[in-house]
Amino acid sequence: MKVVTRFAPSPTGFLHVGNVRTALISWLFARSAGGKFILRVDDTDAERSEARYVDAIKRDLEWLGLEWDELFFQSKRLEKYEEAKEKLIGSGRLYPCYETQEELALKKKNLLSRNLPPIYDRASLRLTATQKEQYEKQGVMPHWRFLISDSAISWNDGIRGLMNFAPSNLSDPVLIRADGSMTYTLASVVDDIEFGITNIIRGEDHLSNSAVHIQIFEALNAKSPDLAHLSLLTSKDQEISKRLGGFDIYSLHQAGIEPMAINSFLAKIGTSDAIYPYQNMQDLIKSFTLSKLGKSPSNYEQAELERLNAKLIHAMPYEIAKNRFKSESLEDVGAEFWEVAKYNVKTLQEINLWWRICNTVSEPTAINYELTKQAATVLPKEPWDINTWSTWIEEVKKITKKSGKELFMPIRKALTGLDSGPELKTLLILLGYEKTFARLNGRSTQSSTQSAEALCQVK
16 A cells, blocks of 8 residues: 555644644655655634645745645545534444533643543433534534544554553543634544545644544544554753744744755654754765664753754855855855855855955955055965965964954954954965955955856866
8 A cells, every 4th residue: 555644734824843844744654665755734614724824834835845736625524524524423433512612621620630531421421312402403503523432442553552541531522613613623633535635644742642543543433543643742942832932944944044954853863873064955864774763851942953054054054055156146156266265154045244255345444454465465475275274373473463353353453344254264265366456455366257157266
């Protein structure tokens, strides 16, 4: 049987690292088995669902490289859910309840005060037809609960091993609200049946939901897909949620984090594998095995992701980088420039600064040209390497009798036009002798007839 997985976000907020990790693991599982990955938009909550979040979900998944084979919206399938609802009513597994939200809250409070689990008491099952009719004459519309059977619930979880749930510890869930709208539960099961989902991978916070879902599958004469429950991501700083900023994928994108850094990081935290900066999804697929994922909570630290991003940049071949330069308006960056500069940046965006310094220098102020011109007189001839800076600067110290800030700040301003920026020992190699000599003497090296690559040719 061909493997089919799905990712089912609700368009009520932006994707964050927690739910993207679920999408990624589901995608990797499908692709590693040569299977199919479906994107299902759970948009039955009309009040909270927004088109902008649908667009954002698709944008972020595409940016990460998590392409889907099929896309559908639950809001377009309401008739299917109604059919399932009527089937469950007909079999006696869906029953009407008439308690108000206030009454249910009072029951829950009473149970908790006695240290009892807040399980629904099934009082509505004891109502007579007359009593139900009276409620409805009073304008009280029922909500509908799924009747959990006494059959033991168990499954072999793909991550957590054998799972057992006692039905007596589960509360009959509401599948249909009093306003007639459906909760996530019934629609999800109906979709999983019709789209032939073979494997459901989701967070461990869905464990009790899964126990209920198994019985709903059976009530609809279907077999439950294989289940696997991921440990949740935790953060020492704050809760990971789509309602809080900082963890969303778009913010990471804007901050210059590479999609493969995110994929590499989220695929490996919580496993025994080393966290390694994979350059492409194919290599990540080859390294993936669901059984490597552990049960313990996985700690998400953005600083660790940023360090991994830097490693990815440092290891990135020019052939990959040049495809990204278009989006950064850096089409003229050549292979030699990249190979020198990449080890000095943490994000691809930072190459902009290096390129700009090499090609355009803003007019600096308060430069001690007396000092920099002296420095130019002892500038060594090329070829240059990473040791050229230290050799040269020692000579400059001798002839100027300057050191520290008095020495370095005028040279930095003359070469870059900035008070701070890239490390000068590396930048010197990229500038080359002619440009460095000219800037130390206060002369422009810009030429409208020269290409950007020629202006910053690596010597």
